[in-house]
Amino acid sequence: MSHVTARPRSRAWPPQGLVYGVDPSRFQDSDDDGIGDLPGITGRLDHIAALGADWLWLLPIYPSLRRDNGYDVDDHEGIDARFGTLEDFAKLVEGCHARGIRVMLDLVLHHTSERHPWFQAARRDRHSRTGAYYIWADEPLDAPGDGPVFPGEEDSVWAFDDEAGAWYHHQFYGFQPDLNRANDDVFDELVRVATVWLRRGVDGFRLDAAMPAMRSKPTEGTGADPARFYDRLRERLSEVRSDVALVAEADVGADELAVLADHRRVDAVLDFSLNNAMFLALAREQAAPLHGALDELDRAVAASARLNFVRNVDELDLDQLTDSERQEVFAVFGGGPDAFLYGRGLRRGWAPMMGDERRFRMTLSLLFALPGAPLLMYGQELGIGDDLSVDGRDACRPVMQWSAARTGGFTRAPDAPLILPAQHSGPYDFRRVNARAQAADPGSPLALTRSLAQLRRRIGLATLPMKRHPLPNSPSVLALSADGYLTVHNLGSTPAEVFEAYGAEPVLAERWNGHRLGPYGFAWLRRS
Known part of the structure; x- marks a missing residue:
C-alpha cells in the first residue's frame, strides 16, 4: 500500500473548526451487512467537511469482538474485517486530506484483549x-x-x-488485561504501533485513559511517571512526524492535566472537569460552576490545549462532582432510575437530556464559544436521541440518521443489529431527525452547527486570548470575549438582562433583543 503524502496545510493544533468523532460501526454501512464501515465513512466525508471539521477522530477500528466497543483490541496493527481493508483505510485518509481534514486514531495504552x-x-x-x-x-x-x-x-x-x-x-473488564506501562518493552511496542499508523497517513492519536494507564497497580514496578512517559512518547513519535498531534483523555483534576500539557507533552487534553461543571451550572441555572472550573483550567492548561465536549458516547461521567452536586444534576437531568449508571453518571443522550430544544441549541452554541476546541460526536449535530431500553452505555450510541428511510439511510440490510428500537419511533426517530431533512432547513440544529463552526473559524477563536466577564446582576449568564467579539449564553429558564452588551451588533443570536436574553437565549456579538 502506498504511503499517503498529501496532507492538510493548516496548522495541526489547535483546530480552527471542530473535532468530529465517529464510531465506524454506527456511521454508514456501504456493503449491506448491517454494520458501518470505512468506505461508508469515506462516502460521507462531504457531510463532515461541511460541518467545519478539521479533525476526524475514528473510534477503534482494530480487530476486536467489540465487547467494549472496540477498546478490547485484538491486534493494534490491523483493521476489523467488518470495517474494511487497509486499502479502504488509505482511501479514507486520502479523502480526508483532500478536504483539509486530519485523521486521529485511538491509541489504547492501558490494556489489550485477552485474544491479543x-x-x-x-x-x-x-x-x-x-x-x-x-x-x-x-x-x-x-x-x-x-x-x-x-x-x-x-x-x-x-x-x-x-x-x-x-x-x-484488569482495571476495566476481565477480558482486558492491563499492560505494564513501566515496562520499556511495552513502551517500545506502543511506539512501534503508532509508527505503523503514522506511516499509513494518520495525523494524530487520542491517548485512551491517559492517566489511569500510568498509575501503579498492587505489584511492584508497575507505575510509570506520566511526565517521563509522555515526554518520551512525544520525542519518539516526532521523529516520525514532526507535527503529530497527541490528545490525552484525562478525567482528572487540574494539577494532573498540567502535567500532561506542560512542555507540550500532549497537544490537548480531552478534559472532563469543564464538562462536569457545565452540567452542574445547567442544573443550577447559574454560571458560577463554569467560572470556577475555568479558573482552575486557566491556571493549569492553555485554552488552545483543551478539547471540550458536552456528551461523549459513554455514560455522562460526573465523577469530579461531589455526591451532593451529582444529586443536583441527577434531579434535573436523570429522568428516572433506568438512566443512572455506575452510581456516578447518566446514560442519556445530549438532546433528550436537555428536555427543551432551546436549551439544546444554547448548549450547542456554548460548546463552540468556550475556550478550547469543540468536539462533536457523530449525530450530535442533528440532536439524535437515546434508548434506555438498551443495557449499559450503548443507550446513547444510536446509529447515524441520514434520512427518513426505514433504517435511516444507515444501511440497506433488512436487519441491522446496532439500530436501537427508539430510532424507529418516538420524538427522535429517523422520520423526525435526520441529516437530509435538516440540510434543507435553515432553522435546524445541523444548520446551527454549520453556522457556529463557520463563525468560530472566521473570528479565529482557536488562537485568541479570551476573557470572562462575571455578571453579578445576571448570574445565569456566561459572558466571554475575544478580540472585539462577545458571546453571552443564558443557562437559565427565565430572561436575563445583559446591559453590558448594549449596542453590540448581533452576528448570530437566538432570543436576544439587544439587552435581554430570553430563556436559554444566546448571542454572538461584535462590539464597536
Missing part, C-alpha cells in the same frame, strides 16, 4: 519477555482505591488464567 498475540504469548510463559508486558500475581492483591472502572459489571480487578496458572490485573 501479546497476551497469548504471555499466558504461555508469564516469566518471559512478553509475559512481563502484563501484571501477574499468584493470588489477588488488594490495594486502596484499586477497584473496577465499571462498578457492578466487574466484582474484582483480578482474573485467573488457567494456562498461566496465575492471576492477571
